[in-house]
């Protein structure tokens with residue numbers, strides 16, 4: 145059953161208060177609810193329907209009198225009085241049997257909840273929709289020592305605790321946790337003097353790994369005060385780490401629940417990337433307190449309202465506390481690898497979709513990351529001051545409300561006087577705009593002409609021109625910047641921009657800072673790109689020039705059997721040796737486009753990609769780099785051996801990133817000696833796992849793999865790395881058999897999403913292994929998707945996107961992948977999640 149944005153209608157009642165009591169028991173938890181309803185004066189009347197699934201109704205009352213509601217698998221309906229009334233119910237649910245990890249479930253002996261998007265309806269009967277906001281009071285009864293819910297603690301005693309959340313909220317922000325937990329406590333005093341108790345709750349034994357999360361939380365709280373003027377609004381802020389979690393984390397009011405991999409970190413167990421990610425996700429969930437919780441979404445079509453904005457905010461935070469250019473490059477890499485891929489295939493959808501079958505299928509890179517790019521473009525267009533004024537107005541005008549993208553755009557219009565009618569297309573039009581650029585120079589006038597085009601996507605054949613902010617700078621022949629960064633606003637299908645008074649033909653640096661989420665084609669010589677790689681004053685475009693050259697040389701190797709481009713290798717060497725450049729930046733310049741990106745690129749050029757050939761050329765190019773850069777690499781690797789105590793901050797992490805990139809290349813020529821030494825001596829996971837990866841990539845490292853397992857077999861999070869790395873780096877024909885063997889390993893647990901993702905996400909991420917001739921990986925993934933779907937539809941559905949690029953490949957592979965999709969589609973009792981996904985992929 146498809147839900148449409150155009151069918152939105154408000155709920156006919158408002159809620160004056162909700163009281164819930166939980167009597168927790170693994171297989172028979174009792175939930176009693178008392179909900180005070182009153183007719184919504186702004187809504188047409190309608191039937192009284194409460195969502196409710198997978199529960200047993202024990203009793204229901206209206207104003208104290210027993211009633212017999214009509215029950216369907218989706219919920220209940222009931223005759224109700226004309227005026228205000230109180231609805232009470234008692235239901236029984238089974239947390240132990242809940243393997244979907246949606247609603248109330250058990251993880252490692254504790255109770256926890258996940259209610260976004262529609263999990264609350266598995267807890268009790270309720271209008272489970274984000275535009276119904278209410279004040280909750282919660283009583284939890286359980287033997288468990290720690291009992292948590294939203295808001296502030298009211299009172300507690302032996303076996304019970306009461307919580308009250310004074311801020312009205314939708315049900316998707318409800319949370320409850322009960323477990324044998326210990327806290328790593330902290331304090332924060334807000335700018336206006338509110339004292340806030342902070343706690344990171346973990347299992348006993350994990351206390352030593354929660355410090356980084358706590359520091360990240362304090363940093364985030366301060367940043368939101370300084371950058372957005374937003375303060376925290378409760379007396380406590382609790383974060384709980386759980387091992388079994390479908391997504392990364394959840395912003396429940398005052399009680400954030402996190403996948404433990406995004407909380408727990410120590411130098412020995414987590415990499416620099418893990419530390420950075422934890423810092424960013426702690427910030428993301430904290431920032432939701434204002435962008436998501438205080439101001440929420442009217443309906444789930446508006447998901448990007450809170451997610452796009454909150455991702456933009458966490459990206460800005462990371463830029464401020466780490467390196468802005470490095471963060472921008474990392475975000476562009478992610479967007480292109482995943483969001484552009486989504487746009488190119490059958491799952492393409494607008495940032496604000498217009499229909500869905502299962503909303504959980506729309507927590508996508510398009511909604512999140514492209515949604516964040518739209519916010520960034522708005523900021524670029526209206527300027528920093530305009531943006532701040534618009535956001536101030538947003539918080540002022542909409543605090544306490546459930547709003548829409550139209551409301552969001554209106555605050556920008558009202559605060560800045562700008563008409564955003566055309567800009568709004570970014571929310572409704574799917575697909576990546578493609579810019580073609582040509583230029584001309586005459587009598588000191590330089591003209592850039594852009595043409596924009598967006599390919600058809602499912603359900604949208606015609607595309608209208610978008611507003612594209614294009615940041616451009618011009619460089620003179622000696623590398624001087626003759627025109628500093630200027631923002632061009634493209635609004636037409638084709639449009640020219642002229643720069644006057646130049647003494648010679650400049651070299652353009654286009655789309656600086658990746659100023660819009662578009663693809664760009666410009667016929668330009670390798671020499672010009674090499675010039676930009678050496679001289680561009682915009683760090684993003686400097687990296688971009690190197691990336692373009694790498695992609696061009698790889699393309700020529702794949703299609704024409706060309707040799708690696710010597711000019712590029714030389715330019716690369718110069719960048720690597722330039723110690724004035726941030727090591728993290730240099731590490732990014734050294735990274736090649738992934739094999740999947742090359743496949744996408746070739747498909748766009750009209751070729752059928754051959755994953756094995758791409759892999760072979762990728763490897764050949766890395767070997768050429770290893771040889772050409774041979775003299776520079778050892779020094780880079782040695783600079784990463786930092787004496788003293790490990791720090792996950794940006795500077796040392798950047799040095800290690802460059803050192804490990806160098807190690808990977810050195811290992812292609814030294815037989816693994818240096819990597820083995822690093823594996824032996826490393827005192828941190830970043831260098832230990834990089835050494836292991838470097839060895840596995842040359843077909844060695846089996847002893848180290850065994851040693852790693854022996855050392856870490858007790859640690860779930862570290863073992864996820866062990867499972868994932870060997871599959872990601874397996875030889876093409878080994879990928880499926882190895883994956884199958886690892887599913888027999890005693891540590892494999894189909895009920896743990898992190899483990900499942902480590903195994904099957906790595907299989908589909910190993911492009912040549914996933915597409916290895918014969919289709920064994922396709923069949924294996926399909927087998928497990930079917931099995932997983934019966935337990936955990938959300939995670940199965942998400943992993944199924946591995947097949948979304950099936951149409952790119954040759955007929956044989958297409959046939960094999962289609963057959964697997966059809967086999968999944970034909971499975972009895974398939975979830976709504978997975979069936980919607982495979983239907984869309986089959987088209």
Ligand code: ARG
Nearest residue numbers: 260261391393394395504507
């Ligand atoms: N709102 C959470 C976050 O971004 C994501 C939760 C999504 N959960 C889900 N089951 N779809 O930060």
Ligand code: ZN
Nearest residue numbers: 428432451454
């Ligand atoms: Zn979010």
